[in-house]
Amino acid sequence: MAKKKLMAIISTLLLLTVAGTFLAFNATTQEDTAFEEMQKQADKCLEGMDSKDCMNGMNQYGNLPKRAEQHAQETIGVVGSYGDDGFDGMRYLTAWNFNDLPAEERKNYYRETKRPDGSLLREYWFYAQDKEIEIAPGVFYPAWTYNGQVPAPTIRATEGDLIRIHFTNAGTKPHTMHFHGFHDSKNDGSMQEDLVYPGENFTYEFEAVPYGIHLYHCHSVPLKQHIAKGLYGAYIIDPKNDTRPKADKEMVMVMNAFDTNLDGGNEVYAINSKAFYYAMNPIKVKQDELIRLYVINIVEFDPINSFHLHATFFDEYSTGTRQEPDAYTDIISLAQGERSILDVRFPFEGMYMFHAHVSEFAELGWMGFFEVEK
Amino acid sequence: MDETQAKSRFVIKAILPLLLLAILLIFFLKFGPLGVLKSTAPPVENIFIQKTILSPEYITLEFINDGSEPVTIAQVLINDAYWKFAIEPSATLQPLEKGTIKVFYPWVEGDFEAITLISRNGVTFETEVEVATKTPIFNRSYVKTFVLLGLYVGVIPVLIGLLWLPFLRLLRARWYDFLLALTVGLLIFLGFDALAESFELIGNLPQVYNGIGIILIGFLLAVLTLGAISYKSEQIEKKRGEFHQALVFGYLIALGIGLHNMGEGLAIGSAYAVGEVALGSLLVIGFMIHNVTEGVAIVAPLTRVIKNVNHFMLHLILMGIIAGAPTIIGALLGGFSYSAALAIFFLAIGAGAIFDVSFDIMHYMAKGKWTSLFTITNVLGFLVGLVVMYVTGFLVAV
Numbered sequence: 001m002a003k004k005k006l007m008a009i010i011s012t013l014l015l016l017t018v019a020g021t022f023l024a025f026n027a028t029t030q031e032d033t034a035f036e037e038m039q040k041q042a043d044k045c046l047e048g049m050d051s052k053d054c055m056n057g058m059n060q061y062g063n064l065p066k067r068a069e070q071h072a073q074e075t076i077g078v079v080g081s082y083g084d085d086g087f088d089g090m091r092y093l094t095a096w097n098f099n100d101l102p103a104e105e106r107k108n109y110y111r112e113t114k115r116p117d118g119s120l121l122r123e124y125w126f127y128a129q130d131k132e133i134e135i136a137p138g139v140f141y142p143a144w145t146y147n148g149q150v151p152a153p154t155i156r157a158t159e160g161d162l163i164r165i166h167f168t169n170a171g172t173k174p175h176t177m178h179f180h181g182f183h184d185s186k187n188d189g190s191m192q193e194d195l196v197y198p199g200e201n202f203t204y205e206f207e208a209v210p211y212g213i214h215l216y217h218c219h220s221v222p223l224k225q226h227i228a229k230g231l232y233g234a235y236i237i238d239p240k241n242d243t244r245p246k247a248d249k250e251m252v253m254v255m256n257a258f259d260t261n262l263d264g265g266n267e268v269y270a271i272n273s274k275a276f277y278y279a280m281n282p283i284k285v286k287q288d289e290l291i292r293l294y295v296i297n298i299v300e301f302d303p304i305n306s307f308h309l310h311a312t313f314f315d316e317y318s319t320g321t322r323q324e325p326d327a328y329t330d331i332i333s334l335a336q337g338e339r340s341i342l343d344v345r346f347p348f349e350g351m352y353m354f355h356a357h358v359s360e361f362a363e364l365g366w367m368g369f370f371e372v373e374k
Numbered sequence: 375m376d377e378t379q380a381k382s383r384f385v386i387k388a389i390l391p392l393l394l395l396a397i398l399l400i401f402f403l404k405f406g407p408l409g410v411l412k413s414t415a416p417p418v419e420n421i422f423i424q425k426t427i428l429s430p431e432y433i434t435l436e437f438i439n440d441g442s443e444p445v446t447i448a449q450v451l452i453n454d455a456y457w458k459f460a461i462e463p464s465a466t467l468q469p470l471e472k473g474t475i476k477v478f479y480p481w482v483e484g485d486f487e488a489i490t491l492i493s494r495n496g497v498t499f500e501t502e503v504e505v506a507t508k509t510p511i512f513n514r515s516y517v518k519t520f521v522l523l524g525l526y527v528g529v530i531p532v533l534i535g536l537l538w539l540p541f542l543r544l545l546r547a548r549w550y551d552f553l554l555a556l557t558v559g560l561l562i563f564l565g566f567d568a569l570a571e572s573f574e575l576i577g578n579l580p581q582v583y584n585g586i587g588i589i590l591i592g593f594l595l596a597v598l599t600l601g602a603i604s605y606k607s608e609q610i611e612k613k614r615g616e617f618h619q620a621l622v623f624g625y626l627i628a629l630g631i632g633l634h635n636m637g638e639g640l641a642i643g644s645a646y647a648v649g650e651v652a653l654g655s656l657l658v659i660g661f662m663i664h665n666v667t668e669g670v671a672i673v674a675p676l677t678r679v680i681k682n683v684n685h686f687m688l689h690l691i692l693m694g695i696i697a698g699a700p701t702i703i704g705a706l707l708g709g710f711s712y713s714a715a716l717a718i719f720f721l722a723i724g725a726g727a728i729f730d731v732s733f734d735i736m737h738y739m740a741k742g743k744w745t746s747l748f749t750i751t752n753v754l755g756f757l758v759g760l761v762v763m764y765v766t767g768f769l770v771a772v
Contacts, residue, residue, distance in 0.1 A: 012533075016525055072431040072478040075458040078449055136456070138448030138465075139492055260496025267451070267492060275456070363455030 034061055076363065078276055080137035087133065087149050089277040093251040096156035096236065097122070109147070121162045122208075124155060128171040128196075128218075128231070135258050135268045136275040136365060143230035144171055144218070150273045151254040151298075152233030155216065157208035159240040168201040175226065176202075178219035179235060180337075182209045190219035211239040212320035213294045213339045228259055228300040230273075236294055236320075243323050245343070247292035249285060255307065255334070255356070255366065257299040265301055268365050269356065275365025278354075282369035287349050293342040294320075297334035305366075306333045308357040309344060317341040331357050346372040419445045421467070421491060421499040422580035424714070427509040428481060435475040435489065435501070439467040440580040446494040452479050453488055470582060481506045510709050520643060520705040527642065527661040528635050528701025533694040534662075535669015542677040552755040553674040554739050558732045559759020560671045561627070565728035567763075568634045569593070571641065572721035578714035588715060589722040596633070596726025600626060604734055620679040621689065623735060624672055628693040630727030631668045632700040637721035639704020644717070660769030667762055668697060675735060 038061045045054035091100050098110040113121040126146050133143045133150055146152035157163055169175050174197045176189035183206035196202045218231035234252045256273055257266035268275050285291055297305040308331040315325035316332055320341040332340055355367035420441030427434040439445050446466040450459045459477040467473050481487055487503040510516040576585030607622050672693050740747050
């Protein structure tokens with residue numbers, strides 16, 4: 001009797017196993033058969049089929065309809081739009097020496113006086129200020145700024161001008177202004193004794209040499225923090241005798257990035273601080289006109305950044321310190337602090353992308369468009 | 375002093391401290407040094423991502439605001455690229471509020487996917503999918519898979535273990551103690567295993583849920599409930615003799631193992647669902663061999679008291695199902711609506727039940743004198759039980 005029961009259990013177990021296994025192998029999914037055939041054909045090519053037969057074999061399926069579930073690529077990018085944090089990315093492109101301000105307001109920040117030798121004394125009023133800026137739609141960064149903006153206002157002079165900068169620190173940490181270019185040691189803004197403490201002020205004065213595209217930034221310590229937090233701007237010196245072709249449009253592009261979670265890596269990359277800003281607001285230019293771009297890389301933490309333009313090539317003046325182009329290319333790489341002047345013409349109308357060819361940066365915000373019109 | 379007066383005094387005495395506390399709180403909020411206590415540092419934002427569901431061409435994230443401040447989710451990054459997303463119920467989550475994000479993303483089967491949420495203040499919350507694979511949705515084919523999994527891993531091995539009963543009965547009487555000790559060894563190993571696993575799972579739980587608290591409650595709940603039950607049944611069953619005592623043991627062991635297996639099923643099901651384990655046939659075979667020992671643990675105390683297997687068949691099958699079937703329930707629950715809290719709770723209950731039963735068996739073996747437990751036979755049996763579990767455990771090392 002007991003044996004019978006035992007047999008019953010064993011057979012139940014066997015039955016369960018068989019039934020279960022059957023259930024498991026029963027599950028099949030329906031697939032796009034034409035597409036599968038096409039893939040099989042492609043496999044045959046790999047296996048050494050004659051290339052002509054192989055291509056004919058694949059082409060016989062024609063242009064298969066888009067597979068319904070593959071639309072995800074279309075949703076790359078950020079959601080939402082930028083609010084108004086006081087910084088206009090479009091205006092920044094062509095603003096230097098505060099020329100975007102009404103004359104009355106402008107003279108609070110910038111004044112020029114003729115000097116006996118014909119050159120100019122250019123005086124600037126700068127202040128450091130802590131300010132929250134919007135770096136991606138809905139993402140805010142507690143920045144340290146010059147004059148409440150990142151990148152800071154562009155300084156532009158002609159070779160040989162005298163530059164005088166009245167700097168007040170209204171921020172919460174000691175800051176300085178350190179300019180790339182020629183100057184004496186007391187105007188270098190990089191030593192401990194050069195620190196301008198909160199509430200203090202200091203006046204920097206130096207001659208604008210050499211011509212080119214330069215940079216200014218805070219040189220307080222920790223240096224990487226003071227730079228990453230947003231204390232930097234463009235400093236352009238035009239050659240006294242300019243032999244380059246005359247530009248129709250000039251624009252300043254500062255490649256920057258932000259480490260929002262303070263982990264020593266950037267979450268947001270951009271041209272002029274706002275991720276994808278020029279993708280949302282394409283830069284309008286004319287076909288065949290000469291566009292001069294002043295490009296600076298100030299990205300912290302990543303050793304290299306690049307600038308790549310679609311559908312055309314450009315003349316590169318490395319650091320802008322010679323009037324003959326150093327390269328004719330469509331991509332340049334810039335390490336931290338490096339910069340270049342790029343002369344661009346678009347031969348066709350249409351929308352053209354420009355972005356970091358460090359693809360990761362491009363998809364983290366460093367991507368925009370030129371809209372070329374006739 | 376009349377009765378009503380006494381009553382109101384009683385109430386006042388009970389309420390007075392609460393009243394004082396309320397007054398103090400009001401004063402504190404109105405005039406208190408909140409400014410001092412308020413931190414000047416940015417609020418610590420905390421989002422806990424509980425679940426990542428991969429569907430063809432899109433990813434769904436379920437998360438909870440695990441901090442003390444509202445959090446606004448501004449952007450979503452997948453593998454270092456921004457992706458558009460939809461968030462529900464709103465982009466701003468109050469503390470303890472749950473939210474869902476849906477992102478269309480062309481994820482690749484088998485790839486590693488890193489997902490990052492960025493808050494308004496730039497704080498990031500990250501989650502990872504080790505091996506991307508489609509998350510099971512509740513349809514027939516997956517129910518089949520999980521039922522099958524439960525059968526193979528839970529029910530069948532336990533039933534197979536039970537089949538040793540006739541063999542065990544043939545053993546000489548002195549081996550009975552050895553078998554009991556072996557059972558205790560197996561059980562203690564399982565109990566520690568369940569506890570360790572529940573502690574490990576705390577990492578998958580939002581802080582607010584307090585995993586240690588869940589373990590403590592689950593564990594003690596099992597120990598105390600079973601303690602009360604066996605105390606009660608002891609009083610009743612005493613007159614009925616050894617047979618009923620053994621029967622109670624059998625069922626208690628089956629129950630404890632069942633709860634443990636439910637937790638195990640939850641863990642397997644969820645790991646499978648999120649693509650953390652490839653449920654290769656090798657792993658399933660491993661679990662089968664490992665769990666056969668559980669069947670042995672159930673029948674060992676019964677070997678001597680059962681005079682006729684025949685009369686006992688129904689009990690045996692029932693015990694097998696009690697011990698094994700919860701694996702199916704666990705695997706289904708784990709696969710379709712995984713909750714770390716639930717898994718921790720069941721594992722803790724299982725651990726409590728197992729420890730309780732092992733204690734009962736030892737109590738029975740001791741026959742009133744604890745030191746009599748430590749015979750060479752018992753100690754050997756216990757150690758063999760531990761080693762058997764340890765060695766078969768290699769088969770299921772994920």
